[in-house]
Amino acid sequence: MRTFHIKLKGMAERSVIVCRKNVLSKQLKEDLSWLKAGGALIFTDSNVFALYRRQIEALTLPVFVMPAGEENKSEQTLFSLLKAMAENGLRRCSTLIAIGGGVVGDIGGLAASLYMRGISCIQIPTTLLAQVDSSVGGKTAIDFCGVKNLIGTFHQPMYVYADPTFFKTLPQREIRCGLGEIVKHAALNAPLFDRLMQNQDRLFDMELLAELVPENIRIKAEIVQKDPNETGLRRCLNIGHTTGHAIELTEKNLSHGECVLLGLYYESRLAQRHLDTDEAYLRELGTLIRTILACKTEDIDVERAAHLALFDKKNTQENRVVLAVPTKRGEFSFLELRYSDYERELKEIMETL
Numbered sequence: 001m002r003t004f005h006i007k008l009k010g011m012a013e014r015s016v017i018v019c020r021k022n023v024l025s026k027q028l029k030e031d032l033s034w035l036k037a038g039g040a041l042i043f044t045d046s047n048v049f050a051l052y053r054r055q056i057e058a059l060t061l062p063v064f065v066m067p068a069g070e071e072n073k074s075e076q077t078l079f080s081l082l083k084a085m086a087e088n089g090l091r092r093c094s095t096l097i098a099i100g101g102g103v104v105g106d107i108g109g110l111a112a113s114l115y116m117r118g119i120s121c122i123q124i125p126t127t128l129l130a131q132v133d134s135s136v137g138g139k140t141a142i143d144f145c146g147v148k149n150l151i152g153t154f155h156q157p158m159y160v161y162a163d164p165t166f167f168k169t170l171p172q173r174e175i176r177c178g179l180g181e182i183v184k185h186a187a188l189n190a191p192l193f194d195r196l197m198q199n200q201d202r203l204f205d206m207e208l209l210a211e212l213v214p215e216n217i218r219i220k221a222e223i224v225q226k227d228p229n230e231t232g233l234r235r236c237l238n239i240g241h242t243t244g245h246a247i248e249l250t251e252k253n254l255s256h257g258e259c260v261l262l263g264l265y266y267e268s269r270l271a272q273r274h275l276d277t278d279e280a281y282l283r284e285l286g287t288l289i290r291t292i293l294a295c296k297t298e299d300i301d302v303e304r305a306a307h308l309a310l311f312d313k314k315n316t317q318e319n320r321v322v323l324a325v326p327t328k329r330g331e332f333s334f335l336e337l338r339y340s341d342y343e344r345e346l347k348e349i350m351e352t353l
């Protein structure tokens with residue numbers, strides 16, 4: 001058993017992140033007496049509940065199950081959960097335990113931050129994406145009025161229990177999605193980048209993934225610790241995401257992580273045009289991305305470029321777009337472009353690939 005404790009100091013609230021196997025049958029069992037004393041509710045989604053029902057029910061805590069899927073990251077689910085918290089008599093000293101992917105984590109964190117002006121939350125992320133990214137940093141949200149994450153808060157979980165045994169039931173596509181965020185971190189961290197390059201032939205290997213989780217948590221935690229409320233440095237975590245989101249808006253059958261990988265790829269090409277970059281490194285980054293996507297970037301329909309006009313302009317200021325882009329091993333820069341130039345250059349890059 002390997003246990004890591006990462007304390008996010010310098011924040012109003014503290015989070016302890018524990019990487020440990022079998023958290024449902026071990027860690028939560030150990031916590032059960034204090035959880036029961038203060039009162040607790042388990043919040044999960046229908047897929048996770050179907051797969052882990054026996055272990056969850058063995059805890060003999062009340063459970064609220066939401067229907068799985070981003071389309072349910074809504075105010076209806078949020079208020080149903082808050083109602084379940086009230087009906088189960090949760091108090092100021094009680095704990096909400098969110099067991100699931102980023103959707104469950106984001107809604108659970110939001111409900112915990114709102115209920116009685118804020119109660120404790122334990123995050124048990126069950127997807128690779130949630131373990132390496134969304135469960136760390138205290139961002140909570142629901143989608144609202146058709147806009148992703150429009151309503152949310154910052155609320156640090158008391159504990160995050162990251163357990164790699166959950167990956168055994170995770171579809172390959174969800175692993176690829178999490179790898180997208182891992183490559184995002186690798187674009188900011190040279191040792192992680194080298195590690196991925198050295199292990200290109202076993203990126204979907206469970207043992208490797210189990211080792212990558214604490215490494216990625218450390219990288220994200222360090223960034224978040226320096227900028228908990230996203231006023232500066234933390235924006236580097238948007239690397240690949242501006243273009244990734246533009247692709248995500250039009251390519252409904254690509255996952256978020258796949259779009260981030262494509263976003264990183266295209267943004268590295270933009271960086272080459274405008275900034276001092278390491279060409280050999282950016283070529284390697286491109287190879288890594290193609291390995292994970294299991295497709296040639298050339299295969300992507302260039303027609304999508306036309307749709308980029310739909311790109312959400314509220315992310316831009318005075319028609320300018322600021323992108324965090326990869327430049328050299330472990331280095332990034334902010335690249336500011338006029339929106340019209342960004343759109344035109346992106347089309348050119350996509351068409352010439």
Ligand SMILES: NC(=O)c1ccc[n+]([C@@H]2O[C@H](COP(=O)([O-])OP(=O)(O)OC[C@H]3O[C@@H](n4cnc5c(N)ncnc54)[C@H](O)[C@@H]3O)[C@@H](O)[C@H]2O)c1
Pocket residue numbers: 045046047048051068069070073100101102103104106126127129130133134135136137138139140149166167169170171174177
């Ligand atoms: N708060 C943040 O900082 C932050 C960062 C990144 C992403 N997010 C949010 O995270 C969400 C995406 O998270 P996600 O990719 O985990 O999506 P998700 O929660 O929808 O999970 C993906 C799918 O996997 C299923 N699943 C979860 N764990 C499983 C397991 N162990 N075995 C089998 N199936 C399992 C889920 O039921 C779901 O169908 C988005 O809503 C995004 O906005 C938040």
Ligand SMILES: [Zn+2]
Pocket residue numbers: 181241256260
């Ligand atoms: Zn992301």
